[in-house]
Amino acid sequence: MIDIHSHIIFNIDDGAASIEESITLCRQASENGYKKIVATPHFTDYRNIDRFVLERDSKLDLIRERLAEEKIDITLYPGAELFLSRGIFTAGDLDALTINSSRYMLCEFPLGPFNVRSGLEMLSELTLRGYTPIVAHPERYHEFRRNYEIIYGLVDQGVIFQVNADCLAGNIDRTARSISAELIQEGFAKFIGSDAHDANRRNLNIRERISAFPSEIDSDDLKNCFITNPQSVIDNEDVF
Numbered sequence: 001m002i003d004i005h006s007h008i009i010f011n012i013d014d015g016a017a018s019i020e021e022s023i024t025l026c027r028q029a030s031e032n033g034y035k036k037i038v039a040t041p042h043f044t045d046y047r048n049i050d051r052f053v054l055e056r057d058s059k060l061d062l063i064r065e066r067l068a069e070e071k072i073d074i075t076l077y078p079g080a081e082l083f084l085s086r087g088i089f090t091a092g093d094l095d096a097l098t099i100n101s102s103r104y105m106l107c108e109f110p111l112g113p114f115n116v117r118s119g120l121e122m123l124s125e126l127t128l129r130g131y132t133p134i135v136a137h138p139e140r141y142h143e144f145r146r147n148y149e150i151i152y153g154l155v156d157q158g159v160i161f162q163v164n165a166d167c168l169a170g171n172i173d174r175t176a177r178s179i180s181a182e183l184i185q186e187g188f189a190k191f192i193g194s195d196a197h198d199a200n201r202r203n204l205n206i207r208e209r210i211s212a213f214p215s216e217i218d219s220d221d222l223k224n225c226f227i228t229n230p231q232s233v234i235d236n237e238d239v240f
């Protein structure tokens, strides 16, 4: 299994708080059947892309060293969760923020109210630049929940979606559960991510979440969302 959305890098965002916690998260992942994890720390400061990338990559190397020492069989890939703001219009090269230097870019909106028209413009700017935006956890956004039509517009624009395992398992609320299930059924959500932040609560014990998924999520959905599609992203191939 492959996770394309995680906050396992220590002390870079509100995710893992120490290298020990990074290692604990990777151990949980390995025990739950994961082999590959894309580290996607929150990214907000479009004026300092280089500094973010340097810190991310040096910490990834430290975690990789420890994984090798402790014989934890997890391969880590670089990525970022881009908080969409007008900074993207003036930012320089965004390539280092994509998932494993592919064309795929994990993006997030504010959970609360935001200007939808401006949000759509930002996604279309990324598309014009040749990126394929993957919108993280659409089932959590107030704006999408009150107007599901926005999602159809984004699909037409070439945007794809990643839902959170916690939402699908019903750990957030009923609306998040039903929307995330619907997005998978409709073929709009191509990935189920952990969005893991810590070893205790938002963690990588994915099996217990999978067992709580709605019954309409079948084994083909699981294979596509946890294996086939994430691998295509890492390899920069088309996702179907």
Ligand SMILES: [Fe+2]
Residues within 6 Å of the ligand: 005, 006, 007, 081, 136, 195
């Ligand atoms: Fe996240």
